[in-house]
Amino acid sequence: MAERSPGASGEAAGPDDVRGALRAHGYLADEGLATVVFLALALRRPLLLEGEAGVGKTEVAKVLARWRGSELLRVQCYEGIDVSQAVYEWDYARQLLHLRAAEALAEGHGGPALATVEDELYSERFLVRRPLLAAIAAPVDQPSPVLLIDEVDRADDEFEAFLLEVLSDYSVTVPELGTFHAVVPPVVVITSNRTRDVADALKRRCLYHWVEHPDFEREVEIVTVRAPEVVPVLARQVAAAVERIRTLGLYKPPGVAETIDWAQALAALGVRELDEASVAATLGAAVKYKEDAERVREAGIAALARAAVERAGVERAGVERAGVERAGVERTGVERTG
Ligand SMILES: Nc1ncnc2c1ncn2[C@@H]1O[C@H](COP(=O)(O)OP(=O)(O)OP(=O)(O)O)[C@@H](O)[C@H]1O
Numbered sequence: 001m002a003e004r005s006p007g008a009s010g011e012a013a014g015p016d017d018v019r020g021a022l023r024a025h026g027y028l029a030d031e032g033l034a035t036v037v038f039l040a041l042a043l044r045r046p047l048l049l050e051g052e053a054g055v056g057k058t059e060v061a062k063v064l065a066r067w068r069g070s071e072l073l074r075v076q077c078y079e080g081i082d083v084s085q086a087v088y089e090w091d092y093a094r095q096l097l098h099l100r101a102a103e104a105l106a107e108g109h110g111g112p113a114l115a116t117v118e119d120e121l122y123s124e125r126f127l128v129r130r131p132l133l134a135a136i137a138a139p140v141d142q143p144s145p146v147l148l149i150d151e152v153d154r155a156d157d158e159f160e161a162f163l164l165e166v167l168s169d170y171s172v173t174v175p176e177l178g179t180f181h182a183v184v185p186p187v188v189v190i191t192s193n194r195t196r197d198v199a200d201a202l203k204r205r206c207l208y209h210w211v212e213h214p215d216f217e218r219e220v221e222i223v224t225v226r227a228p229e230v231v232p233v234l235a236r237q238v239a240a241a242v243e244r245i246r247t248l249g250l251y252k253p254p255g256v257a258e259t260i261d262w263a264q265a266l267a268a269l270g271v272r273e274l275d276e277a278s279v280a281a282t283l284g285a286a287v288k289y290k291e292d293a294e295r296v297r298e299a300g301i302a303a304l305a306r307a308a309v310e311r312a313g314v315e316r317a318g319v320e321r322a323g324v325e326r327a328g329v330e331r332t333g334v335e336r337t338g
């Protein structure tokens with residue numbers, strides 16, 4: 001598909017622009033994802049990406065920051081995460097030092113009054129801005145930052161409720177200082193592996209997209225872009241093998257990250273074409289649970305390698321045939337108009 005050249009700093013005229021820009025920064029998005037990213041940028045709405053592990057959710061935020069030349073501010077969620085890790089905290093060590101210095105001065109020759117020292121202690125000087133506050137209070141003369149709230153399903157409900165509050169009006173209140181309000185809202189990407197459902201209220205604030213595993217051709221392309229040292233034939237065979245493994249109903253089917261790792265592992269061993277021995281020796285790069293590995297072995301490693309080689313070959317022949325046919329049509333077109 002023809003793609004227009006991407007804007008340098010994150011302006012996009014439509015989904016195709018977004019797709020081109022993401023591609024230029026090493027991320028191959030399908031039409032659905034490119035559309036929702038475009039809308040999130042155009043409407044300034046947070047983007048909630050759900051999908052299985054390793055399908056490329058987190059990478060969307062990273063690549064958006066690279067494309068826009070803006071800062072990536074990341075909140076890695078976990079059970080028990082609270083305001084001090086995500087929004088702000090006071091630098092106690094420096095506050096204490098400041099207090100000691102003020103006390104020493106006071107002992108010597110009547111230093112600053114206690115009230116003044118207290119005010120100073122809770123000034124911006126001692127405020128540590130964590131990613132959420134940094135995103136809200138970002139300098140206006142720079143591209144607005146990309147705020148990544150990663151794996152929100154790991155945080156608890158209270159944190160989610162707090163997040164909803166922040167994302168509703170893009171403001172954060174620090175009781176001692178007042179309210180910070182974003183002049184330009186940050187670009188917000190929230191990811192979830194769906195270990196539990198994200199609250200409806202938060203979903204309502206966001207544009208939503210379920211990130212699927214890429215189809216075969218796109219996965220081949222991703223391997224080619226991310227691991228250029230892997231020869232094309234091997235890239236196709238690995239993508240075909242992974243596609244097949246994903247149909248086995250594993251506890252943790254391999255994601256794109258595993259496909260890339262696996263192809264790189266094989267290439268590092270000097271493998272140029274998949275066979276039973278090379279699959280058996282490197283399966284751990286793609287399948288990370290003992291039970292899952294057993295499942296793949298039960299289904300037959302030799303059969304897997306054979307099927308992958310065949311699928312990669314047939315698909316390649318198909319693509320080449322389609323290419324020849326397309327070229328034929330184009331030539332015919334030229335002849336007619338000429
Ligand atoms: N569409 C894509 N184009 C290019 N690279 C991709 C794509 N999808 C995934 N990748 C690659 O796969 C790796 C894993 O992606 P990422 O970490 O974003 O997955 P994830 O969905 O966030 O996984 P997890 O749920 O485990 O955090 C990335 O480092 C990136 O190299």
Ligand SMILES: [Mg+2]
Pocket residue numbers: 057058059150191
């Ligand atoms: Mg991730």
